[in-house]
Structure formats: C-alpha cells, structure tokens
Amino acid sequence: MDAPFNLDFYCHTGPIARTVADTKLLQNVLCGPHPDDPMTLPCHEIVTTGGVRGCRIAISRTLGFFEVDPEVEAALLKAAQTFHDLGAVVEEIELPWGSEVMEAALTHLRMIFGTSIAPEAPEDWERMTPYARQFAKAGLRVKPQDYLAALTCTGRMSQELARAMTEFDLLICPTTAVPALHADFDPGTDDLIINGRSVDPMLGWVMTFPFNMLSSRPAISVPCGQAEKGVPIGLQIIGHPFDDDMVFSAALDFEKACTVWSDMRRNFVDAEAKRGNARI
Numbered sequence: 001m002d003a004p005f006n007l008d009f010y011c012h013t014g015p016i017a018r019t020v021a022d023t024k025l026l027q028n029v030l031c032g033p034h035p036d037d038p039m040t041l042p043c044h045e046i047v048t049t050g051g052v053r054g055c056r057i058a059i060s061r062t063l064g065f066f067e068v069d070p071e072v073e074a075a076l077l078k079a080a081q082t083f084h085d086l087g088a089v090v091e092e093i094e095l096p097w098g099s100e101v102m103e104a105a106l107t108h109l110r111m112i113f114g115t116s117i118a119p120e121a122p123e124d125w126e127r128m129t130p131y132a133r134q135f136a137k138a139g140l141r142v143k144p145q146d147y148l149a150a151l152t153c154t155g156r157m158s159q160e161l162a163r164a165m166t167e168f169d170l171l172i173c174p175t176t177a178v179p180a181l182h183a184d185f186d187p188g189t190d191d192l193i194i195n196g197r198s199v200d201p202m203l204g205w206v207m208t209f210p211f212n213m214l215s216s217r218p219a220i221s222v223p224c225g226q227a228e229k230g231v232p233i234g235l236q237i238i239g240h241p242f243d244d245d246m247v248f249s250a251a252l253d254f255e256k257a258c259t260v261w262s263d264m265r266r267n268f269v270d271a272e273a274k275r276g277n278a279r280i
Contacts, residue, residue: 006039008112010105010212018265020222020251024048027244047245051253053087055246058168064097066207067194069178075225075233076174082224082257083172083250093164093171097157097210102200104153105209106138107146114139131188135202154213161214165240170250175234177205179227208236216241220251223261232264 005011015026024046032043059080062068068076080090118136119125125133165171177194185192187201194205203209211219217238224235237254239247255261 001037001039004112004116006037009215010108010112010209012212012215018261020220020248020255023220024248024252027248041242044242044244046248048249048252049245050249051086052083052170052250055088055169055250056167057083057088057090057250058093058165058171059090060093060095060171060173063101063173063207063210064095065099065101066174066177067197067199067204068174069194071179071225071227072174072177072233076172076235079172079224079235079254079258082254086253086257090172091168093168095164096160100153101157101210101213102203104150105203105213106200107142107150108154108213110135110139111142111147111150112139115142129186129188131186131202134188157210158214161217169240169246171236171238173236173238174207175221175236177207179229179233180231181205211236211238218242218244218247220247222251222255222258223264224254224258226260226264232261 001011001013013030015023015030017023017026028045031041031045033040057080059076061073061076084090114135114137116139117128117132118140119128125136128136161171177199181192185201190201192199192201192204199205208219208221211217217240219236219238221234221236223232225233227233235254237247237250
C-alpha cells in the first residue's frame with residue numbers, strides 16, 4: 001500500500017475468496033515485507049495444524065454497544081453451538097465498550113479519510129454524493145483534541161479486550177448487525193433502524209471496525225447462516241495479536257461443519273445451469 005493509508009493503522013489489505021483454504025493461500029502470498037511499504041511485517045506463513053477441540057472461545061452478541069438484528073443473533077448462537085460440538089468451550093463475555101468506541105472510530109475516519117477526499121475546487125463539492133460530501137466536511141471539522149481523544153479511546157479498548165480474553169483463545173461475534181442493507185442505501189441521507197432504535201447509518205451496523213481500531217488482532221469473516229431474504233450472515237473470528245494461525249484453524253474447522261456457503265453456492269450454480277447459463 002502507498003502512503004498515507006499504509007501509515008494508517010485502521011487500513012488493511014486482506015484477501016477475499018470462496019473458501020477459507022483459498023483465503024489462506026492468498027494471505028500467504030500477500031504477507032511479508034515489501035521495500036515500497038515500510039509498514040509491512042516480517043513474513044508469516046499461515047500454519048493450520050490443529051482445530052478448535054479444547055480451545056476456549058469467547059462470544060459477544062453486541063460487543064457491548066451494537067443493536068443486533070434477531071436473525072443475526074440467532075445465526076451467531078447457532079455458530080457458537082457448532083464450535084461447542086467441535087469440542088471447544090464457548091462462554092459469553094461482556095465488554096465494557098459503549099458509544100464512545102463508535103465516536104472514536106468516526107473521528108479517526110473523518111480526520112484521515114474524510115479530509116483526503118475533500119475537494120480543493122469549490123465547484124467539485126456539488127459533484128459528490130451526499131454521503132461523501134457530508135463525510136468530507138466532517139473531516140475538516142475534526143479538532144486535534146478530538147483526534148487525540150480517539151487514539152486514547154483505542155488504547156483503552158485494547159487493554160479492555162486483552163483483559164476480557166485472558167482465559168480465551170478466540171472471540172466470535174457478528175460481522176454485521178443486520179443481514180444486509182438496500183443496495184442504494186446512502187448513510188448521508190438515510191436513517192437506519194435496528195430493533196426499533198435509530199443507529200448511526202455509517203457504522204451502527206458495521207461490527208468489523210473495532211478490529212480495524214485494534215489492528216494487531218487478526219479477524220476473519222465466514223458465512224454462518226442465511227437470512228430469510230436469502231443473503232448470507234457473517235461470523236467474525238478474532239484472535240490474539242498476530243495469531244493468524246489460530247484464527248485460520250478455527251475458520252477451517254467451522255467451514256467444514258457449517259455448510260451454509262457451499263450449499264448456497266451449489267443452489268445458485270444449479271439454478272443458473274437450469275437457465276442455460278455457464279457454470280461459474
């Protein structure tokens with residue numbers, strides 16, 4: 001990655017693939033040092049020699065402050081049972097995180113990314129979507145004291161999660177708080193309601209950003225269920241700092257036991273074949 005975003009600890013280039021095994025292959029290609037990027041880490045080839053039997057897994061339904069759709073929560077609890085059936089010990093934990101976490105993340109993102117997209121020419125502001133225009137203006141309003149407070153909050157979050165996971169190998173939680181949003185959803189103009197409550201339309205449903213903030217902790221998202229409308233529901237598996245091996249081992253085990261994604265793909269391919277379309 002190029003500066004400035006390779007210097008932003010929120011930013012990550014990660015693989016996406018159809019299976020955990022393929023994700024592991026691509027991660028092993030992406031990882032390692034590069035002379036053009038001073039923030040790259042020493043090469044760490046993923047080694048998955050064991051599964052989750054005997055592991056201790058913490059589960060958090062809300063990470064302390066999210067509203068979570070009932071379909072997502074049900075899929076998470078079913079995933080927890082799957083890990084239990086695989087031989088892991090699964091226990092629910094409470095995290096002391098609150099709305100200050102989201103505010104810290106928004107402050108950071110506005111300061112770094114919002115400022116980067118702010119146009120220099122006045123006439124270009126009107127060419128932006130409402131979301132992008134609002135985000136850029138918010139970035140220009142961030143004060144240095146606000147950014148310092150956001151970094152302080154992130155440091156405190158790291159300490160709190162480390163204490164909560166002292167006796168655990170992994171943490172699981174939803175990937176998103178809702179199964180999906182409408183394709184034309186605009187967080188600059190649209191409201192978002194979950195469980196009858198209004199939430200922040202930009203990050204109030206995105207349960208991945210705390211682990212961008214705590215960027216040394218590897219996290220992977222795998223399908224763990226299917227919502228009534230047909231979309232897959234994601235499960236996050238989060239490890240201790242730089243323990244990619246454990247995260248991938250757990251994801252591989254879970255994928256073998258939970259066939260939601262492979263079943264959805266097979267049904268899609270079969271339906272396309274019946275329509276006369278080429279298999280993909």
